Amino acid sequence: MTLTTPALLFPAISLLLLAYTNRFLVLAQLIRKLAQEERDEHLETNTRQILLLRRRISLTKRMQLAGVFSFLLCTLSMFALFLSLELTGMVLFGVSLVTLSVSLIYSLWEIQISTNALNVQLKDVEDQMRSSRPRAGNRGGDT
Template identity: 45%
Template sequence: MNLSIETPALLFSATSLILLAYTNRFLTIAQIIRSLKKTYEDNHNKSILLEIKNLNLRLTLIRYMQLFGVMCLFLSVFAMLLLYIGQETIGIYIFGASLLSLLISLGISFWEISISVRALRVHLQDLSEHIK
């Protein structure tokens, strides 16, 4: 199998955009948690604690999404280095590991998004009961 040095470079733009999206999700959730914590300190509502727990899980998942995304980028660069110095076989395996890392990152992202959708449906369910 032949792998050119440009192939791992293709992941740079995609991985960079994915990491930017992950960071934006992280910052948004962190801001929501800060707001909810302040609200909880004012009225000690148990449902707020459950929301914070849910958001904490999502923050943990985002951290792993970022970890595997960065690992994908690192392994892509390493694969390019190996291809550059003529270590094509090892470079191919490292690039495969990079793709696997990206796949894991995207899988965790799907998990985090599904948690988010379930939480939003709970909020919408409350509203739909009032509409009926």
């Protein structure tokens, strides 16, 4: 294994961390919006969304930590290989790959929760649409 092998992961991990940061920023915006709505009026939907957002924030933190740890291990792997400590470099690179995989698993889990949160929102919109539609027997103008 050469010094360039772990270096190949640098752009991928960097882009992954950028994507995670963007997810975090979107979650922060959603939480602020939800907090404002909750101050204005209490909705059952908000309670469910808050629970899902709390889980998503926790998972986002974990996937960011695992991603940063993977990046650090990859850097240490390159340093070990630079010092001609091939076995240490290979082990560090292997652990870096494992932590990157853990980060991706957390990301998949967060995506699943995000999809569930969207389904909660869609269900509420559908319920509102059903309740606001005129019934078949009720026509406007007929009394």
